[in-house]
Amino acid sequence: xxxxxxxxxxxxxxxxxxxxxVLFNGLRRLEYRGYDSAxxxxxxxxxxxxxxxVFRQEGNIESLVKSVYKDVSKIELNLEESFRTHAxxxxxxxxxxGEPAPRNSHPQxxxxxxxxxxxxxxxxxxxxxxxxxxxxxxxxxxxETDTEVIPKLAKFVYDNANEEGDQVVTFNxxxxxxxxxxxxxxxxxxxxxxxxxxxxxxxxxxxxxxxxKELAENKENGSAFxxxxxxxxxxxxxxxxxxxxxxxxxxxxxxxxxIEDGEVVHLKDGGVSILKYENDMGELVxxxxxxxxxxxxxxxxEMEVEQINKGHYEHYMQKEIHEQPExxxxxxxxxxxxxxxxxxxxxxxxxxxxHLKTIxxxxxxxxxxxxxxxxxxxxxxxxxxxxxxIPVTMEIASDLLxxxxxxYREDTAVFVSQSGETADTLLALQYALDNGALxxxxxxxxxxxxxxxxxxxxxxxxxxxxxVASTKAYTSQIVVMAMLALAIGGDTISNQARREAxxxxxHELPNKVRxxxxxxxxxxxxxNLLIAEQSLLVFGRGYNYATALEGALKVKEVALMxxxxxxxxxxxxxxxxLVDENLPIVVIATRDVCFSKQQxxxxxxxxxxGRLIVMCSEGDAASVCxxxxxxxxxxxxxxxxxxxxxxxxxxxxxxxxxxxxxxxxVDQPRNLAKSVTTx
Numbered sequence: 189x190x191x192x193x194x195x196x197x198x199x200x201x202x203x204x205x206x207x208x209x210v211l212f213n214g215l216r217r218l219e220y221r222g223y224d225s226a227x228x229x230x231x232x233x234x235x236x237x238x239x240x241x242v243f244r245q246e247g248n249i250e251s252l253v254k255s256v257y258k259d260v261s262k263i264e265l266n267l268e269e270s271f272r273t274h275a276x277x278x279x280x281x282x283x284x285x286g287e288p289a290p291r292n293s294h295p296q297x298x299x300x301x302x303x304x305x306x307x308x309x310x311x312x313x314x315x316x317x318x319x320x321x322x323x324x325x326x327x328x329x330x331x332e333t334d335t336e337v338i339p340k341l342a343k344f345v346y347d348n349a350n351e352e353g354d355q356v357v358t359f360n361x362x363x364x365x366x367x368x369x370x371x372x373x374x375x376x377x378x379x380x381x382x383x384x385x386x387x388x389x390x391x392x393x394x395x396x397x398x399x400x401k402e403l404a405e406n407k408e409n410g411s412a413f414x415x416x417x418x419x420x421x422x423x424x425x426x427x428x429x430x431x432x433x434x435x436x437x438x439x440x441x442x443x444x445x446x447i448e449d450g451e452v453v454h455l456k457d458g459g460v461s462i463l464k465y466e467n468d469m470g471e472l473v474x475x476x477x478x479x480x481x482x483x484x485x486x487x488x489x490e491m492e493v494e495q496i497n498k499g500h501y502e503h504y505m506q507k508e509i510h511e512q513p514e515x516x517x518x519x520x521x522x523x524x525x526x527x528x529x530x531x532x533x534x535x536x537x538x539x540x541x542x543h544l545k546t547i548x549x550x551x552x553x554x555x556x557x558x559x560x561x562x563x564x565x566x567x568x569x570x571x572x573x574x575x576x577x578i579p580v581t582m583e584i585a586s587d588l589l590x591x592x593x594x595x596y597r598e599d600t601a602v603f604v605s606q607s608g609e610t611a612d613t614l615l616a617l618q619y620a621l622d623n624g625a626l627x628x629x630x631x632x633x634x635x636x637x638x639x640x641x642x643x644x645x646x647x648x649x650x651x652x653x654x655x656v657a658s659t660k661a662y663t664s665q666i667v668v669m670a671m672l673a674l675a676i677g678g679d680t681i682s683n684q685a686r687r688e689a690x691x692x693x694x695h696e697l698p699n700k701v702r703x704x705x706x707x708x709x710x711x712x713x714x715x716n717l718l719i720a721e722q723s724l725l726v727f728g729r730g731y732n733y734a735t736a737l738e739g740a741l742k743v744k745e746v747a748l749m750x751x752x753x754x755x756x757x758x759x760x761x762x763x764x765x766l767v768d769e770n771l772p773i774v775v776i777a778t779r780d781v782c783f784s785k786q787q788x789x790x791x792x793x794x795x796x797x798g799r800l801i802v803m804c805s806e807g808d809a810a811s812v813c814x815x816x817x818x819x820x821x822x823x824x825x826x827x828x829x830x831x832x833x834x835x836x837x838x839x840x841x842x843x844x845x846x847x848x849x850x851x852x853x854v855d856q857p858r859n860l861a862k863s864v865t866t867x
Contacts, residue, residue: 190223190279190280190281190282190294190308190309190310190432191215191218191219191223191279191280191309191431191432191436192218192277192278192279192307192308192309192375192377192396192430192431192432193211193214193215193217193218193277193278193279193429193430193431193432193436194275194276194277194278194307194377194379194387194389194429194430194431195207195210195211195214195275195276195278195427195428195429196273196274196275196276196385196387196427196428196429196455197271197273197274197426197427197428198273198385198425198426198427198428198457198458199272199273199423199424199425199426199458200272200403200425200426200427201270201271201272202270202271202274203267203268203269203270203271204230204265204266204267204268204269204270204271205267205268207230207271207274207276208228208230208256208267208276210276210440211228211230211276211277211278212228212249212252212253212278213436213439214278214429214431214436215228215249215252215278215279215280215436216249217431217435217436217439218280218431218432218433218435218436219248219249219280219855219856220435220504220654220655220656220855220856222282222656222856222857222859222860223280223281223282223856224246224247224281224282224283224288225244225245225246225247225280225281225283225288225289225290225292225293226244226245226247226248226249226251226252226278226279226280226281226293227242227243227244227245227252227278227279227281227290227293227294227295227307228242228243228252228256228276228277228278228279228295229241229242229243229276229277229278229295229302229305229379230274230276231271231274231275231276231384232265233265233266233269239300239301239302239303239381240302240305240379240381241265241302242295242297242302242305243255243256243259244290244291244293244294244295245290245293246288246289246290246293247288249280273385274385275379275385275386275387275455276379277295277305277307277377277379277387278307279293279294279295279307279308281293281294284311284334285311285315285332285333285334285335286331286332286333287332291330291331291332292331292332292333294306294307294308294333294335295307295339295379296308296331296333296335296336296338296339297339298339298340298342298343299327299328299340299343301381302381303339303343303346303380303381303382304339304340304342304343304346304362304378304379304380304381304382305339305378305379305380306335306338306339306342306376306377306378306379307376307377308335308338308374308375308376309374309375309394309395309396309432310372310373310374310375310392310393310394311334311372311373311374312334312335312337312338312370312371312372312374313371313372314369314370314371314372315334315335315337315372318337318341318369318370319336319337322337322340322341322344325344327340327343327344334372338366338370338376339378341366341369342362342363342366342378342380345357345362345365345366346362346382349361349362349365359378359380359382359383359386359388359454359456360388360452360454360461360463362378362380363378363388363390363452364452364463364465367390367392367452367465370392372392372393373392373393373394373611374390374391374392374393374394375389375390375391375392375393375394375395375396375432375447376389376390376391377389377430383456385456386454386455386456387428387430387454387455388452388453388454388455389430389447389452389453389455390447390451390452390453391447391448391449391451392449392450393449393611393614393637394432394609395432395433395607395609395636395637396430396431396432396447397430397431397432397433397434397437397444397445397446397447397635398428398429398430398444398445398447398453398460399428399429399430399431399437399440399441399443399444400426400427400428400429400441400443400444400445400460400486401426401427401428401429401440401441401443402424402425402426403424403425403426403427421456421457421458421459422458422459423458424458425458426458427440427441428455428460429441430453430455433633434489435652435654437489438489442488442489443486443487443488443489444486444487444488444489445460445484445485445486445487446487446635448640449637450464450465451463451464451482452464452465462482462483462484463482464482487635502848503655503844503848503854503855504653504654504655504854504855505655505657505659505746505844505847505854505855506844506854508653508654508655508659508660509659509660509705509837509840509841509844510705511651511660512659512660512663512698512701512705512837513698513699513701513702513705514651514698515649515650515651515660515663515664516660516663516664516667516697516698516701516833517698518649518650518651519648519649519650519664519667519668520667520671520694520695520697521649522536523535523536523537523671524671524691524694524695533687533688533691533692534674534678534687534691535671535674535675535678535691536675537646537671537672537675539644539645539646539647540628540644540645540646540672540675542644543626543628543643543644544675544676544678546600546626547600547626547628547676548576548578548676549598550578550598550599550600550626551579551596551598551599552578552579552580552581552598552599552600553572553576553578553579553580553581553599553600553601553602554580554581554582554583554595554599554600554601554602554620554625555568555569555580555581555582555583555602555604556583556584556585556588556601556602556603556604556613556616556617556620557584557585557603557604557605557610557613558584558585558586558605558610558612558613559741560606560658560661560662560738560741561604561605561606561610561613561665562582562584562604563662563734563737563738563741564604564662564665564666564669564734564738565582565602565604565665565669566582566733566734566737567666567669567731567734567735567832568666568669568670568672568673568829569582570730570731570829571670571673571690571731571829572669572672572673572676574673574677574683574686575673575674575676575677575680575683575686575687576673576676576677577677578676583616585610585612585613585615585616586612588616588619589612589615589616589619592619595619595620595623595625596623596624596625597623597624597625599620599625599626600625600626600627600628601616601617601620601625601626601627601628602628602629602630602672603616603617603620603627603628603629603630603638603642604630604631604665604669605629605630605631605636605638606631606632606633606648606650606653606658606661606665607631607632607633607636608629608631608632608633608636608637608638608639609633609636609637609638610638613638614637614638614641617629617638617641617642618641621641626643626644627641627642627643628642628643628644628645628646629641629642629644629645629646630645630646630648630665630668630669630672631645631647631648632647632648632649632650632653632661632664633647634647646668646671646672648661648664648665648667648668649664650663650664650665654855655854655855656745656746656855656856656857656860657742657745657746657843657854657857659742659840662738662836663701663833663836663837666830666832666833667694667697667830667833670690670694670829670830671694673829674687674690674691689827690827690829690830693826693827693830694830696826697826697830697833697834700824700826700834701833701834701837703824704823704824704834704837704838705837705841707821707823707837707838707841708841710821710838711821711838711841711842711844711845712841712845714801714819714821714842714845715842715845715846715849716845716849718749718772718842718846719846719849719850721749721772722749722750723749723750723751723752723771723772724740724743724749724750724751724752724772724773724774725740725751725752725754725763725766725771725772725773725774726739726740726751726752726753726754726773726774726775726776726839727754727755727756727759727773727774727775727776727786727789727793728753728754728755728756728775728776729755729756729757729782729785729786730780730781730782730828731780731782731828731829731831731832732776732778732780732782732831732832732835733753733755733756734832735776735832735835735836735839736753736754736755736756736774736776737753738753738836738839739751739753739774739776739835739836739839739840739842739843740752740753741753742839742840742842742843743839743842743843743846745843745857745860746843746844746846746847746852746854746857747843747846747847747850747852748847748850748852748857748858749846749850756775756782756785756786756789757785759789759792759793760792764792764796767793767796767797767798768796768797768798769797769798769799770799771798771799772799772801773793773798773799773800773801774801774802774803774839775789775790775793775800775801775802775803776803776835777789777790777802777803777804777808777812778803778804778805778808778823778825778831778834778835779804779805779808779825779828780828780831781828786812787811787812790802790812790814790818791814794814794815794818799817800813800814800817800818800819801818801819801820801821802818802819802820802821803820803821803822803823803835803838804820804821804822804823805822805823805824805825806822806823806824806825807822808822809822821838823835823837823838
């Protein structure tokens with residue numbers, strides 16, 4: 189989804205060329221979120237008499253960079269000019285209202301003089317009403333975006349306040365009044381001609397964080413900070429960063445503050461003040477007398493710059509597929525334990541230990557997610573039902589909200605989201621909270637909205653995932669949910685042997701994934717055979733129904749090939765009509781309770797001259813392959829509930845190589861975004 193970045197240097201000389209480079213690099217770090225246009229706003233030489241400069245361009249960030257330097261040359265802007273203090277904002281846009289075009293790109297402005305400028309992530313749901321009102325007051329709109337109402341509303345508030353009173357209106361007052369009128373989800377950064385060298389950030393539902401780099405007496409060591417230590421107006425040289433996520437900040441500083449919903453963060457004179465607006469029956473209260481000052485402490489990012497670099501790999505997706513042995517190890521670190529004199533094997537999930545009794549008494553467990561996260565939860569459903577004895581239901585977040593499906597106080601609702609900021613999942617979370625359910629979060633992002641707003645949860649600790657198509661986060665989600673099943677079912681004697689076998693399987697899993705990664709060249713060869721195909725079917729059942737869905741989704745997402753994951757038990761209820769000698773069909777037939785049924789499916793497909801690609805356990809090729817025309821992919825065998833972690837890897841590799849061979853963008857697939865923060 190849209191990427192927001194801002195950079196403010198205070199009391200330290202920075203040339204315009206340097207400022208531009210910081211803004212451009214910040215946007216590059218956010219490219220993986222998906223976008224179709226980009227823009228920046230910086231100051232002219234004389235801020236008091238010349239409007240700030242706004243540059244916007246359709247296409248990729250490099251197109252923006254070229255156009256900026258071209259425009260700078262035309263207007264003879266001095267790139268060597270130094271600024272002691274300067275505030276710049278930048279944005280990558282993922283179109284929601286209006287086609288990709290410079291006029292629809294951000295920053296959006298209040299008018300030709302650029303008195304107020306805004307970058308925005310999210311959707312303003314009442315923008316049409318606001319737009320109609322502003323048009324009646326003489327404003328002219330030049331874009332099709334919902335965002336344009338925000339800077340124009342800011343100008344309207346500012347102009348009216350200055351006409352009505354002798355007291356000068358503050359930047360905070362303007363923004364608070366604007367927020368009072370906005371409905372929807374958003375993260376916003378304001379820059380204004382009337383408030384030089386200041387920025388204001390605020391959010392409601394969309395992610396935003398502040399990074400602080402103190403350039404004098406900098407103490408990089410240590411993980412704890414005194415409250416507001418770096419937030420005061422102490423005159424020390426500082427660099428302040430605002431960003432949609434940590435990837436764009438970590439190369440500058442690890443000291444961050446995650447901005448919370450309802451907070452208005454004001455960057456001025458090297459200090460950071462935080463106001464919290466109040467909610468009164470859902471209405472924002474804009475009066476400063478009702479907006480309380482907040483004291484917050486900075487935290488330390490637990491990530492390294494190396495995590496967001498490609499290293500020796502050609503693409504992030506390739507890197508993340510091959511990182512899975514390490515990411516799975518990190519996910520399990522400290523959670524697989526031996527307990528008691530008998531050294532019985534178990535798991536410890538610290539974020540759930542105080543709520544396990546409540547979960548075990550639940551009427552049912554409801555998994556709620558979207559896309560890949562939903563597929564990961566679907567993988568875990570059988571083992572959770574087996575070990576806990578509790579009914580488990582699955583909900584796609586948007587569908588649950590559309591139906592207003594029943595959620596009860598006796599339910600445990602588990603929200604699965606890699607980013608922890610997925611808009612539909614967040615709305616479903618609020619819906620479940622309103623209905624009194626115990627809410628559990630499973631995310632890859634510490635400090636995310638889902639992590640903060642659920643009663644308890646588990647971080648998957650998969651590390652930064654840059655490629656839009658999730659790979660390592662998916663397999664880590666499966667492992668976390670397998671451990672969740674072990675933790676919930678951990679007080680029964682009858683399934684102790686089963687639990688211990690799964691724990692042993694978890695220990696072995698990273699090495700098994702290393703083995704299956706050796707199929708890389710084989711999957712590249714298969715991709716060469718499928719390069720010209722238009723469709724692909726993937727059949728699975730039991731634990732591997734979700735594998736079929738996820739494998740097909742990966743091919744669909746990045747290779748832009750129609751692919752469909754199908755429950756093999758439903759083959760005769762429609763899909764069989766598609767089978768002929770041309771359509772490639774992947775059948776997942778590894779050893780589990782469904783193995784004999786899958787053998788039957790393979791025979792039926794072969795009888796209809798199906799073009800078969802069968803994934804089976806090592807040594808089973810002869811028993812699953814009905815003819816020499818059938819292509820076999822052999823994978824290591826593990827515990828049935830963990831087999832989907834193994835089985836998805838060849839399909840990830842297939843999707844990756846298909847995409848490269850077909851000449852498409854692997855890491856930024858067409859029309860897609862990494863973190864879907866709008867409905």
